[in-house]
């Protein structure tokens with residue numbers, strides 16, 4: 405079965421992209437979720453959409469951009485927006501989540517305007533909305549690998565600072581951890597993860613891949629390291645099982661991947677309930 | 693650690709002179725001067741809203757006073773960079789997200805991250821240090837428990853351990869024993885007292901529980917917008933009634949002025 409899958413070049417690329425995304429999305433996701441910023445992913449994804457629209461517009465009217473993937477424009481937009489999110493967070497210290505609707509609606513507004521200004525594209529915008537992992541090209545794979553490496557290096561180098569800032573930003577700052585620099589680098593990493601994930605799950609489902617495996621992992625994790633490891637395992641299962649199922653059943657890959665992730669979350673929650681229930685029952689039996 | 697023993701002349705760890713501070717249109721601190729010598733254990737008391745937490749934040753450089761000077765370890769605060777010499781446990785320390793996936797060990801270890809600096813990896817010596825501090829605060833059996841699943845008093849001890857793990861010379865605690873039962877609070881003061889006497893740690897402790905601490909602290913400062921008393925704890929005990937009615941008596945003095 406695996407040989408059949410790997411026989412196809414597009415499937416190989418899809419698997420590589422999926423495995424990388426399934427690694428970096430949950431890692432970044434753990435930090436976002438514990439900082440109660442998981443919706444930032446959604447907001448940045450919508451900004452990326454407007455970037456992609458701008459890229460498509462340029463492709464249509466400027467000859468020099470004809471061969472440039474609009475995803476690069478999306479990446480640039482979401483990186484700028486992520487810097488903006490940091491500024492907003494600084495401005496509204498006690499309403500940090502306010503940055504999310506501001507960026508989200510701004511992103512959608514701009515995207516819709518740009519798409520309407522282009523008067524329709526010959527490229528399918530739906531591919532960006534819902535993902536089209538099976539159509540990932542060779543140059544895009546390189547970009548995804550690059551983004552993946554960047555994100556891994558950032559998290560590896562600044563793990564301690566990211567942990568301290570996520571757990572207790574105030575104390576971390578008093579201890580001399582450079583908050584603004586680290587937060588900025590991290591937002592750039594988030595922007596990269598989102599752009600890289602768009603091909604795999606699509607703009608509308610990006611935050612699903614970032615948060616669902618983390619939601620499941622938080623049910624089980626005791627320590628922060630465990631939270632990361634479990635989230636990565638759940639994300640990998642989702643991506644691989646989702647891709648294979650999508651291939652054989654001819655379903656939309658992004659949706660299938662996210663559905664598997666939802667399924668895992670439900671299973672984990674159910675199993676946890678069951679274990680607690682059984683323990684209680686055992687206690688009752690032994691104590692009479 | 694040896695440095696403090698070798699120093700002959702008395703060094704001021706913290707020195708606040710003529711501090712004025714206001715939030716928007718409300719004056720919170722007026723001409724506050726306060727100093728802490730190396731090895732001193734100061735109790736800072738005052739009613740709710742008297743400006744204690746604000747004063748500490750000014751001392752830690754997160755607010756800039758309207759007037760007055762702050763010196764840390766004999767350096768003006770704007771030139772001071774060695775933040776790891778100061779440990780701080782804020783009043784809100786245990787209002788963290790209770791579902792946070794971190795063990796007591798991970799939380800305590802994070803107290804070293806600022807001091808270690810960027811790009812440094814955690815090594816064996818760091819690990820031993822974390823184990824030691826956890827042992828000192830009596831949390832060894834809970835080291836690998838999730839921090840959210842500890843009792844309030846145990847969490848408080850974990851936060852103290854996080855502040856102590858980087859071997860600070862000055863420890864600033866903003867109402868650390870709120871919600872801790874009398875017995876645990878007693879244990880907690882004994883622990884602080886141990887660090888104070890054995891290692892010459894300088895301490896500032898904000899508390900409403902004046903009676904409980906007078907046996908452990910050297911000096912008391914009583915704040916209510918101004919400093920109403922600053923002196924030895926015996927002296928404070930002797931004149932307690934007068935001082936407290938002086939500063940607490942008319943409750944918090946709020947001065948509004950519009951501009």
Ligand SMILES: Nc1ncnc2c1ncn2[C@@H]1O[C@H](COP(=O)(O)OP(=O)(O)OP(=O)(O)O)[C@@H](O)[C@H]1O
Nearest residue numbers: 715716720738739740741742743744745746747783
């Ligand atoms: N961020 C803020 N913005 C505006 N006013 C503030 C702020 N923080 C505190 N205040 C005001 O400053 C005054 C002093 O507050 P502060 O927190 O320093 O008091 P405190 O002595 O620590 O009180 P408590 O014993 O309740 O902790 C209060 O009147 C409070 O209303």
Ligand SMILES: [Mg+2]
Nearest residue numbers: 744745783866
């Ligand atoms: Mg206070």
